[in-house]
Amino acid sequence: MSKPVTCPMCKQPPVEAFKPFCSKRCADLDLGKWFTGAYAIPGEPVDQADETPPAEPDNG
Known part of the structure; x- marks a missing residue:
C-alpha cells in the first residue's frame, strides 16, 4: 500500500x-x-577555477 x-x-x-x-x-x-542554497546535491566540492574554461582570443 502506498502512503498518502x-x-x-x-x-x-x-x-x-x-x-x-x-x-x-x-x-x-x-x-x-x-x-538560498538550503537544498544541495551531495558531492565533492568543486574548485571555482576548475569550472571556467580559459578564455580564447577573439580572432574575428
Missing part, C-alpha cells in the same frame, strides 16, 4: 492548484530554500 501524499513543507494534504504543496505559501517557502 502530503505537502513536503507542512505535511498537510496537497491542493491541486499547488501540488505537491498545500498552498502558495508552502510553495514559496520551498522556492526560497532553493534560492
